[in-house]
Amino acid sequence: xxxxxxxIILLLMMGLLSGPAAVAAAASNSIIxxxxxxxxxxxxxVRSVVAIGGQITVSGAVEKSVTAIGGSVVLTRxxxxxxxxxxxxxxxxxxxxxxxxGSLTEIxxxxxxxxxxxxxxxxxxxxxxxxxxxxxxxxxxILVLAMLIVALLxxxxxxxxxxxxxxxxxxxxxxxxxLVLIAxxxxxxxxxxxxxxxxxxxxxxxxxxxxxxxxAVGQIIGRKALSFLKRSNAGVVRETFWGxxxxxxxxxxxxxxxxxxxxxxxxxxxxxxxxxxxxxxxWKCPPLPPVAGDAGGSxxxxxxxxxxxxxxxxxxxTSATGDAGGSxxx
Numbered sequence: 001x002x003x004x005x006x007x008i009i010l011l012l013m014m015g016l017l018s019g020p021a022a023v024a025a026a027a028s029n030s031i032i033x034x035x036x037x038x039x040x041x042x043x044x045x046v047r048s049v050v051a052i053g054g055q056i057t058v059s060g061a062v063e064k065s066v067t068a069i070g071g072s073v074v075l076t077r078x079x080x081x082x083x084x085x086x087x088x089x090x091x092x093x094x095x096x097x098x099x100x101x102g103s104l105t106e107i108x109x110x111x112x113x114x115x116x117x118x119x120x121x122x123x124x125x126x127x128x129x130x131x132x133x134x135x136x137x138x139x140x141x142i143l144v145l146a147m148l149i150v151a152l153l154x155x156x157x158x159x160x161x162x163x164x165x166x167x168x169x170x171x172x173x174x175x176x177x178x179l180v181l182i183a184x185x186x187x188x189x190x191x192x193x194x195x196x197x198x199x200x201x202x203x204x205x206x207x208x209x210x211x212x213x214x215x216a217v218g219q220i221i222g223r224k225a226l227s228f229l230k231r232s233n234a235g236v237v238r239e240t241f242w243g244x245x246x247x248x249x250x251x252x253x254x255x256x257x258x259x260x261x262x263x264x265x266x267x268x269x270x271x272x273x274x275x276x277x278x279x280x281x282x283w284k285c286p287p288l289p290p291v292a293g294d295a296g297g298s299x300x301x302x303x304x305x306x307x308x309x310x311x312x313x314x315x316x317x318t319s320a321t322g323d324a325g326g327s328x329x330x
Contacts, residue, residue: 029045029046029047030046030047030048030049030050031046031048031049031050031051032049032050032051033050033051033052033054034051034052034053034054035052035053035054036051036053036054037051037054037055037056037057037071038051038054038055038056038057039056039057039059040056040057040058040059040060040061040062040079041059041060042059042060042076042078043060044059044060044061045060045061045062045063046060046061046062046063047062047063047064048062048063048064048065048066048067048083049062049065049066049067050067050068050069051067051068051069051071052069052070052071053069053070053071054068054070054071055068055071055072055073055074055090056068056071056072056073056074057074057076058073058074058075058076058079058081058098059076059078059079060078060079060080061079061080061081061082062079062080062081062082062083063082063083064082064083065081065083065084065085065086065102066081066083066084066085066086067085067086067087067088068086068087068088068090069088069089070088070089070090071087071089071090072087072090072091072092072093073085073086073087073090073091073092073093074093075092075093075094075095075098075100076095076098077095077096077097077098078097078098079094079095079098079099080098080099081098081099081100081101081102082101082102083101083102084102084103084104084105085100085102085103085104085105086105086106086107087105087106087107087108088107088108089107089108090106090108091106091108092104092106135248135251139244139248142211142214142244143241143244143245145211146211146215146218146240146241146244147237147240147241149211149212149215150215150219150236150237150240151237153278154236155278156212156275156277156278156279157212157215157216157219157236157240157278158236158278159275159278159279159280159281160212160213160216160268160271160272160275160278161216161217161219161220161271162281163271163274163275164216164217164220164267164268164271165220167274168267170270170274171267171270171271171274172266172267172270173270174269174270174271174273174274175213175265175266175267175268175269175270175271175273176266176270177270178209178269178270178273179266179269182202182206185202186199186202189202206269208277209268209269209272209273209277210265210268210269210272212268212272212277212278213265213267213268213269213270213271213272214244214247214264214265214268215240215244215268216268216271216272217243217247217264217267217268218240218243218244218246218247218264219236219239219240219243220243221243221246221247222234222238222239222240222241222242222243222244222246223239223243225242225243225246226238226239226242247260247261247264
């Protein structure tokens with residue numbers, strides 16, 4: 001943890017010291033600048049050019065690519081680019097005599113939809129790339145929320161995880177029942193005006209239930225994994241972190257990955273409902289009450305010597321105050 005904190009502090013200090021100034025690239029003869037424009041003069045030759053938040057003007061020669069993020073690219077008539085020219089959030093202005101060995105790519109507000117359509121309409125790889133980005137973004141959000149919830153509210157997560165491990169069958173049944181009742185309940189709420197206003201509340205409750213339960217499942221998986229690696233008592237935050245990463249990686253397994261994730265959601269939802277968002281432990285089976293004697297004493301199942309006769313037959317002698325008939329017969 002100390003090494004991670006030191007790395008983050010160093011990165012922040014480097015960012016503050018660099019500011020909008022140029023970032024080094026002299027060793028590779030490349031130009032990388034943040035927050036300012038880049039100009040390659042006529043007769044100048046560089047390897048590649050990258051500008052973030054600035055415009056790139058090329059009058060000389062660039063061996064490889066030219067990339068502008070949040071800015072435009074201007075190629076004069078003496079410009080020679082051996083690779084691709086890309087402008088994200090800007091335009092490409094190219095003179096008639098300029099030479100480009102690669103492709104020209106513009107992505108801005110005017111052609112964003114066209115770029116998206118081109119990525120997904122031609123090949124399935126386009127869709128898979130977009131799904132991967134969406135999955136990664138959702139996982140990152142869930143991971144951040146999970147760390148905050150576990151750090152601030154560890155007890156509800158512990159109670160939900162305990163319900164999963166100790167009463168799995170009941171948790172699964174409640175999870176299936178909860179999923180089945182989501183749509184009918186929303187349909188019933190649409191009957192009245194007040195019910196329609198409560199539909200968003202139902203969705204929020206469902207999402208929060210699934211999130212809390214999914215975090216608890218991740219915490220269990222992380223604890224098992226760290227215990228297998230002989231790293232027990234790693235802490236609930238670390239267990240949840242590694243458990244969620246393992247769940248996310250399992251989700252990419254073909255055919256069965258989504259099934260495992262769906263099962264985790266069902267189990268987590270059921271555990272959250274059973275424990276009432278981690279605030280109720282009445283789901284535990286109560287212990288069996290002790291067997292008491294007729295007059296309050298405990299019955300000795302192995303009598304020391306004799307048996308007395310009562311109205312209903314023979315009963316063993318008790319170490320404490322026994323039945324009247326038993327004592328008379330002894």
